[in-house]
Amino acid sequence: EAGVAQSPRYKIIEKRQSVAFWCNPISGHATLYWYQQILGQGPKLLIQFQNNGVVDDSQLPKDRFSAERLKGVDSTLKIQPAKLEDSAVYLCASRPNRGYNEQFFGPGTRLTVL
Amino acid sequence: DAKTTQPTSMDCAEGRAANLPCNHSTISGNEYVYWYRQIHSQGPQYIIHGLKNNETNEMASLIITEDRKSSTLILPHATLRDTAVYYCIVRVQNDYKLSFGAGTTVTVRA
Numbered sequence: 001e002a003g004v005a006q007s008p009r010y011k012i013i014e015k016r017q018s019v020a021f022w023c024n025p026i027s028g029h030a031t032l033y034w035y036q037q038i039l040g041q042g043p044k045l046l047i048q049f050q051n052n053g054v055v056d057d058s059q060l061p062k063d064r065f066s067a068e069r070l071k072g073v074d075s076t077l078k079i080q081p082a083k084l085e086d087s088a089v090y091l092c093a094s095r096p097n098r099g100y101n102e103q104f105f106g107p108g109t110r111l112t113v114l
Numbered sequence: 115d116a117k118t119t120q121p122t123s124m125d126c127a128e129g130r131a132a133n134l135p136c137n138h139s140t141i142s143g144n145e146y147v148y149w150y151r152q153i154h155s156q157g158p159q160y161i162i163h164g165l166k167n168n169e170t171n172e173m174a175s176l177i178i179t180e181d182r183k184s185s186t187l188i189l190p191h192a193t194l195r196d197t198a199v200y201y202c203i204v205r206v207q208n209d210y211k212l213s214f215g216a217g218t219t220v221t222v223r224a
Binding site for chain 2: 033040042102106
């Protein structure tokens with residue numbers, strides 16, 4: 001079974017530029033999550049999708065971050081404009097719809113903002 | 115969700131059992147204890163979870179105290195590949211959101 005795919009794996013940009021990350025969850029997984037992991041900290045949930053609807057985006061800095069999952073499969077996370085403090089690893093995870101406790105994580109995208 | 119407290123780091127010898135403690139003194143009756151680990155440059159990986167009974171799977175064992183205020187993850191025969199950050203998370207089973215702390219950095223030494 002293929003895992004959660006993310007691209008790119010690494011991205012370096014200058015502050016005030018825009019960047020987008022892509023996630024392809026495991027086939028059939030209805031729930032998709034985006035996390036931000038700053039160096040030395042645990043992952044922090046940014047947004048949760050159920051199919052193509054947003055379940056929780058309370059921790060998403062909406063003035064600069066946006067995310068979408070238009071067809072209930074792939075998802076993109078965008079930052080516009082980026083700040084230095086956005087330097088982090090952005091992790092995508094997915095989970096089947098019912099009765100399953102485990103989230104499956106992708107390898108993440110490491111963003112460096114200069 | 116209840117907060118958890120874990121040691122910042124620990125070392126263990128290859129081939130020996132690694133015992134990772136976690137305190138969750140404010141855990142509620144309907145909250146489960148979950149363990150994930152994160153190997154360098156990878157996303158977190160689910161290990162095991164439990165409510166009040168001890169649990170074992172192919173990766174590890176989970177021992178939860180009778181009062182449920184603390185637990186121990188046991189890696190029975192640690193290998194170098196077990197070097198990772200281990201996260202103890204407490205949550206209600208039907209709320210699948212994960213709140214990660216800083217975890218315990220476990221270094222397995224040859």
